[in-house]
Amino acid sequence: MSRRILVVEDDADTRDFLAKGLREAGYAVEASASGREGLHHALDGGFDAMVLDRMLPDLDGLSLLKSARTAGITAPAILLTAMSAIDERIRGLRSGADDYMVKPFSFEELAARLEIVLRRPAAPQAEETRLICADLELDLISRAASRGDRQIALLPREFKMLEYLMRRKGRIVTRTMLLEGLWDYRFDPKTNVIDVHISRLRRKIDAEGEPALIRTVRGSGYTLTDQP
Amino acid sequence: MSIWRSAAARLILAQFLMVAASTALVLGFVYWRVGGVIDTEQRAVVEAEIRGLADDYSRAGIIGLARAIDSRLARPQARDAVYLLSGERGRRIAGNLAGWPPTIAPDSGWVTLKLIRTDRDVPTEISALAVRLPGGEQLLVGRDVAARAAFDRALWRALIWGLLAMTLLSFVTGWISVRMMRRRVSTIDEAANAIMAGELTRRIPAQGGGDEFDRLAATLNAMLERIETLVRDLRTVTDSLAHDLRSPLGRLVRHLHTAQAPDLAPEEWQARLTKAEAEAETVLSTATALLEISRIEAGIGADQFETVDLAALVQDMADLYGAVAEERGLRLSVEGQAAGAATVISGHPQLLAQAASNLIENALRYAPENSEVTLSVGSEGESGAALCISDQGPGIPEADRERAVERFVRLDPSRGAPGSGLGLALVAAVARMHGAQLSLTDNAPGLRAQLSFPTGGAG
Numbered sequence: 001m002s003r004r005i006l007v008v009e010d011d012a013d014t015r016d017f018l019a020k021g022l023r024e025a026g027y028a029v030e031a032s033a034s035g036r037e038g039l040h041h042a043l044d045g046g047f048d049a050m051v052l053d054r055m056l057p058d059l060d061g062l063s064l065l066k067s068a069r070t071a072g073i074t075a076p077a078i079l080l081t082a083m084s085a086i087d088e089r090i091r092g093l094r095s096g097a098d099d100y101m102v103k104p105f106s107f108e109e110l111a112a113r114l115e116i117v118l119r120r121p122a123a124p125q126a127e128e129t130r131l132i133c134a135d136l137e138l139d140l141i142s143r144a145a146s147r148g149d150r151q152i153a154l155l156p157r158e159f160k161m162l163e164y165l166m167r168r169k170g171r172i173v174t175r176t177m178l179l180e181g182l183w184d185y186r187f188d189p190k191t192n193v194i195d196v197h198i199s200r201l202r203r204k205i206d207a208e209g210e211p212a213l214i215r216t217v218r219g220s221g222y223t224l225t226d227q228p
Numbered sequence: 229m230s231i232w233r234s235a236a237a238r239l240i241l242a243q244f245l246m247v248a249a250s251t252a253l254v255l256g257f258v259y260w261r262v263g264g265v266i267d268t269e270q271r272a273v274v275e276a277e278i279r280g281l282a283d284d285y286s287r288a289g290i291i292g293l294a295r296a297i298d299s300r301l302a303r304p305q306a307r308d309a310v311y312l313l314s315g316e317r318g319r320r321i322a323g324n325l326a327g328w329p330p331t332i333a334p335d336s337g338w339v340t341l342k343l344i345r346t347d348r349d350v351p352t353e354i355s356a357l358a359v360r361l362p363g364g365e366q367l368l369v370g371r372d373v374a375a376r377a378a379f380d381r382a383l384w385r386a387l388i389w390g391l392l393a394m395t396l397l398s399f400v401t402g403w404i405s406v407r408m409m410r411r412r413v414s415t416i417d418e419a420a421n422a423i424m425a426g427e428l429t430r431r432i433p434a435q436g437g438g439d440e441f442d443r444l445a446a447t448l449n450a451m452l453e454r455i456e457t458l459v460r461d462l463r464t465v466t467d468s469l470a471h472d473l474r475s476p477l478g479r480l481v482r483h484l485h486t487a488q489a490p491d492l493a494p495e496e497w498q499a500r501l502t503k504a505e506a507e508a509e510t511v512l513s514t515a516t517a518l519l520e521i522s523r524i525e526a527g528i529g530a531d532q533f534e535t536v537d538l539a540a541l542v543q544d545m546a547d548l549y550g551a552v553a554e555e556r557g558l559r560l561s562v563e564g565q566a567a568g569a570a571t572v573i574s575g576h577p578q579l580l581a582q583a584a585s586n587l588i589e590n591a592l593r594y595a596p597e598n599s600e601v602t603l604s605v606g607s608e609g610e611s612g613a614a615l616c617i618s619d620q621g622p623g624i625p626e627a628d629r630e631r632a633v634e635r636f637v638r639l640d641p642s643r644g645a646p647g648s649g650l651g652l653a654l655v656a657a658v659a660r661m662h663g664a665q666l667s668l669t670d671n672a673p674g675l676r677a678q679l680s681f682p683t684g685g686a687g
Contacts, residue, residue, distance in 0.1 A: 005335055104512060184547055187582040188513070190651075191589050196551040 003118065004047040007031045008064065009080065010056050011012055014103075018051065035059025040152075042068040047075045051110070052097075054081035062095045071095040076117035078110070108220035109180030112172040119171065131166040134226035136205065136213055138216050147205065157182070160203050165214065165224035175220035198222055207208045236406035240399065247398035248391065255387040268378065270371050271326040271338065277369050285361055293367075294322035310345060310354050310370040321365065332368065333361040340373065357505040414447065428456050461634075468636030469518065472649070473511055480507035480621040521635065524657040529576050536580055538605045538615050538681075539571040541607050545581070546603055549588050557597040560588075563604035570613040571605050573681045575662050580615075583658040587617040587677045594621035595674070612683040618676040629668045657678070 006028045009015040014034070019031040030047070032038040035056035042050060042064065050068075054060035059067075061079055069076075076098040094102065098117045101110060131138040135148045143159060145152040154162065164181050165173060175194040179185050198214065206212045214224050277300075286292040290313075298313045301324055311323035318328030323604035324346045330338055336358070342351045356370025412435075419432040431452060432445040483504035485631075487497055523529070546562045591601045599620040605613060624632050633656040636649040659666040666682040 132468070176425075183544060185581050185585075186578055187585065188516075189589065190513075191552055191583055191592065192547075193552050194547055196555050200551055 001029045002026055004028045004030065004046060005073075005114070006038065006041055006047045006050040006052075006055065007060065007121045008033075008035065008041075008050070008055040009036065011053070016052075017107070018110070021111070025111055035061070035064050039067055042075075043071055045073060046211060047073075047116060049075055050077040051078055051114070052077055054079050065097060066095050070173055078113060078117060081103070086224070106219070107220045108217075109174050109176060112174050112177065115171050116168065129171075131163065133166055133169050133224055134211070135211060136166075137164060145205075146202075147207070147210065150207065152204050154201075154204065157197070158204065160226075161197060161201055164207065165222070168224070170222050170223065170227065172217050172220050177221070236410060240406060243402045243427075244395060244398050247394050251391050251394040252387075255390055259383050259387060262383065262609070263380065264378065269357075270376070271357075272372060273410055276371050278357060280447055281367060281369070282359070282361065285363075285367075288364060290321065290361075290363060293361075297322040304519065308372040308375040310343070310368070310372060312354060312366075312368040314366045314368075316364040316366070318366070323368070325368070328366060332356070332358050334366045334368075336359045362488075366534035368386070370680060376554075380598060402557065403410050403601050416441075416445065421571075423452065427461065442500060445664075458552040465635050469514075472514055472636060476507040476510040476514075480504050480511070483507065514650065517654060518635070521650065521657045524579065524654070529579065530661060532576055533574045534577060535572055536575045536577050537572050538613055541577075541584060541605045542615065545584050545588055549585075549592065553592055553601060556597050558593060560592075561598045561600060561602055565603050569682070573613050573662070577659075579658045579661065583593050583655045583679065584615060584617070586655050590651055590677075591617055591619035591621065591675070595619040596621060597675075612681050614680040616676065616678045618671040620671065623670060623675040624668055625672060626670070632668060633666060 005022055007018050007022070007029055009018060009031070010033050012133060015031050015033060019029045020031045030041055032041055035058045037054065038056075039059060041047075041082075050065075052064060054061045056064070061081075065077055067081070077096065079097040079100040080103055081100060082103045099113050101113065129139070129141050131140065137146050138159075139145070140163070145154050145162060147158065158181055161178065164172045164178065176186075176188070178194050179189070202212075205214055213226065213227070214222060215221055281293055281296060282630040284296040288295070294313055298308055298311055300309065301311060310325060311327040312328065313321065313322040314320050314328040318330070320327050325343055326346055328457055329341060329343055331341060338355060338357055340353065340355045342353050344351050353373040354370040355376075356368050356371050358366060358554055371475055416432050422430045431449045434442040434445045436442065483500045487500040488505065492500075542562055546560055550560050588601070588603070595601055601617070601619045604618075605618045633652045635653040656666050658664075662679075663682050665678075667678050667680065668674045669678065
């Protein structure tokens with residue numbers, strides 16, 4: 001059964017765009033134009049995730065989310081805000097959001113982040129010490145990386161980047177997510193900083209003749225996968 | 229406009245009432261005191277006269293006294309004086325009264341009564357003192373009260389005239405000062421109206437005396453200067469924005485238009501849409517950057533200041549941009565800061581990082597191949613913390629440095645370098661938010677951009 005997503009967004013164009021995109025991506029979507037109606041739906045339960053607009057005419061996204069969380073709704077939520085990320089983020093995360101996105105955003109970015117929050121374990125798992133993808137192994141204790149018999153020497157930053165990708169194996173990771181996850185920066189660099197870092201890491205991970213594990217997803221970002 | 233709505237009229241009225249009240253008070257006091265003094269004086273004179281006449285009596289007897297009275301009455305200054313010397317039963321011996329008034333008993337103090345003087349036809353009011361002489365005769369000395377009344381009237385007249393004169397004077401001075409004030413106010417009024425009508429360069433003339441109005445004019449002119457600058461900036465921004473949006477939007481429309489051509493190969497169609505998307509992204513990033521600058525200038529986020537270590541920030545930046553620099557054949561190095569240099573400030577970590585990133589991206593963009601971009605923290609000879617990014621690129625000519633931080637200023641459009649022309653403007657806005665100074669100096673060769681933070685953390 002496909003996963004159910006609640007979308008609350010007052011702008012009709014954005015709402016339809018999101019609903020259509022998410023349905024095409026295989027989700028079941030309930031779209032709502034008002035905060036009160038959205039809260040009503042949210043309290044009915046049964047949603048796997050919520051995408052909430054921050055600014056709504058009647059009940060804004062933050063209050064909606066707070067009410068839902070108070071009522072015991074734990075489904076992950078992504079807040080959409082037209083305001084600058086810089087000052088909204090803290091407030092958003094404090095009110096129980098799992099992620100936030102600044103408008104305008106690309107649908108690919110939203111889809112990638114939605115995948116991440118959907119797969120986020122409800123309770124933290126026992127601390128892993130080894131991450132594995134095909135023949136690539138990352139030992140988090142000895143901080144060593146190897147592919148097959150080949151030892152890979154990684155700089156600290158490269159190690160963190162690979163760890164970030166491996167922990168999200170098979171899922172799309174966007175450039176914004178990498179910049180935020182590894183450097184804690186939330187601005188949009190004009191240069192291709194992340195691409196350069198990824199290509200360096202890729203040169204070390206995917207040697208000549210080996211199947212490529214780090215793949216570029218056009219228009220979205222990157223993914224580390226052992227699927228052909 | 230009702231006359232009472234005029235501040236000037238109210239001022240005149242208030243001034244008039246004040247002057248009238250204070251004049252009346254002063255003159256009333258004078259009247260009261262002078263009247264009292266005159267009464268006392270007159271009584272003292274009468275009492276002295278009685279003593280004098282009593283002396284004459286004891287020295288020269290009743291005849292001497294009668295003579296003395298006659299001689300006194302003959303004096304011209306005795307016009308208001310009343311004397312009567314009578315026998316024991318009230319029969320007149322000397323003086324200007326016909327006979328002893330029956331209502332007066334000797335030695336009973338001051339009395340005031342109406343009597344007929346022998347030298348007048350009408351009864352006059354007199355104030356008098358009567359004594360019995362040792363020989364049984366009675367002596368009365370008094371003063372015509374009419375004289376006192378005349379003095380009173382004169383005093384009253386003086387009071388009224390004084391009051392009138394003061395009132396008139398207060399009206400005149402009030403009118404003059406109000407006229408002067410109105411004239412000064414109306415010059416300000418005129419200037420303001422001219423400015424509202426679009427004459428933005430008009431200023432309020434000062435008279436040069438340095439008075440309150442001149443100071444007001446100076447303040448207003450400073451305000452107008454600031455407003456004019458802001459309006460001009462706003463116009464520049466609006467014009468530049470329109471211009472900057474026109475080009476990518478025009479290309480966007482063109483790409484979309486050509487994408488609609490019939491019989492287009494799918495790859496070609498895809499390529500044109502991709503180009504169109506890129507143009508739309510350009511417009512979007514310009515709008516986003518402008519919005520960000522506006523928000524920073526509005527002080528949004530200033531409540532999220534925390535402790536930021538510039539040394540750590542520089543390390544992170546070097547870590548983030550080092551790879552890009554190498555790809556471009558540049559060296560990005562971090563210069564060790566001077567021992568004891570301040571590196572910790574209070575600031576907005578994200579905005580500071582963004583500002584630093586803008587400066588680094590600029591440096592990487594303009595630096596020639598095989599050159600060095602240096603990041604450093606702390607500054608020589610200054611106590612505050614500073615963040616410094618220097619390159620060996622072409623630099624910015626001194627004349628353009630001030631202009632470089634304005635919005636939409638691209639110093640060398642012929643270079644065709646990418647960028648919205650908002651990068652340095654954002655850095656400048658972040659600097660202002662932190663109370664920091666952004667200075668662009670010559671790195672000989674290249675540009676040295678420095679953010680100098682005030683000591684003790686930014687406010």
